[in-house]
Amino acid sequence: MTRPAIDLRSDTVTRPTPAMRKAMAEAEVGDDVYDEDPTVKALERRTAELFGMEAALFMPSGTMTNQVAIGVHVAPGDEVLCDASAHIYVWEGGGIARLSNATTRPIEGDRGLLSLGLLQGKIRPDDCHYARTRLVSLENTQNRGGGWVHPLESVAEISTWARSNGLAMHLDGARIMNAVVASGVAAREWARHFDTLSVCFSKGLGAPVGSALAGSGDLIRKAHRLRKAFGGGMRQAGIIAAGALFALENHVERLAEDHANAQILAHAVEQTEGLSLESGPVETNLVWVTVDPALGTASEVAAQLLEVGVLVSALGPQVLRACTHLDVSREQVEVAAEAIRSLGSRRL
Numbered sequence: 001m002t003r004p005a006i007d008l009r010s011d012t013v014t015r016p017t018p019a020m021r022k023a024m025a026e027a028e029v030g031d032d033v034y035d036e037d038p039t040v041k042a043l044e045r046r047t048a049e050l051f052g053m054e055a056a057l058f059m060p061s062g063t064m065t066n067q068v069a070i071g072v073h074v075a076p077g078d079e080v081l082c083d084a085s086a087h088i089y090v091w092e093g094g095g096i097a098r099l100s101n102a103t104t105r106p107i108e109g110d111r112g113l114l115s116l117g118l119l120q121g122k123i124r125p126d127d128c129h130y131a132r133t134r135l136v137s138l139e140n141t142q143n144r145g146g147g148w149v150h151p152l153e154s155v156a157e158i159s160t161w162a163r164s165n166g167l168a169m170h171l172d173g174a175r176i177m178n179a180v181v182a183s184g185v186a187a188r189e190w191a192r193h194f195d196t197l198s199v200c201f202s203k204g205l206g207a208p209v210g211s212a213l214a215g216s217g218d219l220i221r222k223a224h225r226l227r228k229a230f231g232g233g234m235r236q237a238g239i240i241a242a243g244a245l246f247a248l249e250n251h252v253e254r255l256a257e258d259h260a261n262a263q264i265l266a267h268a269v270e271q272t273e274g275l276s277l278e279s280g281p282v283e284t285n286l287v288w289v290t291v292d293p294a295l296g297t298a299s300e301v302a303a304q305l306l307e308v309g310v311l312v313s314a315l316g317p318q319v320l321r322a323c324t325h326l327d328v329s330r331e332q333v334e335v336a337a338e339a340i341r342s343l344g345s346r347r348l
């Protein structure tokens with residue numbers, strides 16, 4: 001298949017840039033299962049430092065990173081509290097049950113965001129009838145809710161409450177750097193409210209592969225054992241870690257361009273009869289769109305856009321998602337916006 005011109009399906013579709021490929025080709029490598037890959041070590045140190053954590057661990061995917069973190073925090077039969085649309089619960093293959101033998105108590109948040117008020121009262125009594133409530137997991141930015149940044153004050157309140165009740169805090173930070181750039185709040189300011197935090201290098205940051213888990217030395221040592229058991233011990237992984245390092249050094253500030261481009265798409269959606277923003281104003285690089293049945297189904301609308309070389313994801317019968325990322329330019333986003341507007345009669 002020749003590559004369609006404008007691929008907005010996900011921020012994972014980026015190809016490594018020539019400079020990133022060069023960094024990868026020239027990376028010093030060794031066997032990381034023997035603890036001998038200097039590039040992986042450098043990435044782990046850099047990640048830990050970025051988040052103000054003691055240690056970090058490189059893994060092949062965000063899913064593995066989150067599931068290893070959950071496995072570190074919970075014992076079989078324990079319960080995880082998260083939003084009902086959380087990636088860890090909806091989009092990770094039932095991993096919490098399958099890999100950690102734990103149960104999940106999903107809570108309906110506001111556009112995917114939990115608050116202290118929603119969590120209070122959700123800790124099960126200390127009684128043998130119940131699962132032991134053990135972990136709160138938040139997501140920032142929150143994907144399914146519309147790419148929202150979880151307000152820092154709310155994160156802080158939840159964390160204080162969780163910690164005073166003996167619960168661990170995990171952040172699914174697949175897009176934490178989008179939250180950092182959109183909010184101006186530093187990575188370590190977010191991180192200090194969590195015991196573990198995952199970050200994806202293969203989303204908006206544009207690396208081909210890889211995520212990392214950051215946390216205390218003790219938790220990361222436990223994570224290291226689980227990573228091996230989950231099949232995530234990689235050998236000369238410095239090749240891919242070099243892409244992630246390059247992304248951290250070069251592709252963070254530019255996330256602001258993706259956010260500005262997402263505003264152009266959001267504006268086009270608002271101008272188009274039959275389309276609306278599913279969760280209100282867009283804050284980062286994800287644009288979730290509700291399609292009015294009068295315009296057709298989400299798949300039909302996606303097919304119409306494909307005809308003019310614009311790819312979006314149909315993620316529900318009447319739901320589309322468009323993502324901006326470093327492989328779509330401002331000009332391409334303008335073209336996509338025009339294609340969106342031409343779907344419906346223009347609102348005046």
Ligand SMILES: *Cc1c(COP(=O)(O)O)cnc(C)c1O
Nearest residue numbers: 061062063064087139143172174
């Ligand atoms: C993509 C994503 C992940 C998992 O990443 P993979 O690398 O695809 O496994 C986790 N959380 C969120 C919010 C994501 O969007």
